[in-house]
Amino acid sequence: MREFPLRGRAALVTGVSRRAGIAFAVAERLASLGADVLAQSWEAHDAEQPWGADPLGVIYVIDELRRRLPSGAGRIEHVEADFAEPDAPAAVVDATVAAFGAIDVVVAAHARSSGQSLAELTAAELDLAHAVNVRGSMLLAQRFDAVRDHSRPGRRIVLFTSGQHYGAMPGELPYAASKGALQQVTASLAGALAAKGVTVNCVNPGPVDTGCADDAAREHVAGRMPMGRWGRPEDTANLIEWLISDGSAWTTGQTLVNDGGWGLRI
Incomplete structure (x- = not known):
């Protein structure tokens, strides 16, 4: 059906733990277009951040995701997994196949943040940020x-970077290093998979208001934005929708800003 152009596709979207987040918007968009979506979360990470976990808990987040979908949309399943564990990524991919019988799309929207400056930098956090953000992806x-399944069309991988190449992020050094690594490895992963019909691209969503910034930061950044506002999660979902669509089949190895x-x- 035209209203569900992703009907029959199976997608994994990681980092779906907060209703205000990018990953939530992406999962909602793909499922609303007919894709079956496995939403991965790791609520413990958000709970230790200044912004905190979703106040109603991740189970409510998944229930809310399902409630927002139109009749006839794709299915939503959920798994909690910590990508700091080396076996977790494979287990989550396998869970997608177990739920839907296949996997066609991976949107790796998860991220570990630590807020470490140079003076605060630790080897443990550098290793953990790399493990979750780079190794996990x-x-x-x-x-x-x-x-x-080689016979299925529309196989896609989407990674996320953070625009650290535009300017310094001195208060987020482990995060910036790991996100920069993902941007740099995108072309190599695309080269490894192009002949197999899989596209690999990376998205830099810019400053997106996901409820993590305080009022002062929100006002400061909005004042510097050429369009006068922060990005919204749905702005990123718009781009992901295109990257998953058949129209993006000739686009691979790119970082899209x-x-x-x-x-x-x-």
């Missing part, structure tokens, strides 16, 4: 490659 791609002109500011 690459092992998702590896398992996806190992289990995917979707930042409302943030990189243009002078």
Whole structure:
């Protein structure tokens, strides 16, 4: 059906733990277009951050996701998994296949943040940020490659970077290093999978208001944005929708900037 162009596709979306988050908007969009979606979360990470976990808990988050979908939309399943564990990425990909019989799409929207400056930097946090953000995403791609059905069309992997190449992030050094690594490895992963009909792209969503910034930061950034506002999660979901669509089949190995002109500011 035209209203459900992703009907029959099976997607894994990671990092779906807060209603205000990018991953929630992406999961909602893909399912609303007919895709079956496995939503991965790790609520413990958000709970230790200044913004905290979703106040109603991740089970409510998944229930709310299901409630928002139109009749006839894709199914939503859920798994909690900590990508700091080396076996977790493969287990989550396998859970997608177990739920839906296949996996066609991976949107690796999860991220570990620590807020460490140079003075606060620790080897443990550098290792953990790399494990969750870089190793976790690459092992998702590896398992996806190992289990995917070659006969199915529209196989996609989408990674996320954070625009650290535009400006300094001195208060988020482990995060910035790991997100920069994902941007740099995108072309190599795309090269490894292109002949197999899989596209791999990376998204820089720019400053997106997911409820993590305080009022002062929100006002400051909005004042510097060429369009006068922060990005919204649905702005990122719009781009992901295109990257998953058949129209993006010739696009791979790219970092797509979707930042409302943030990189243009002078």
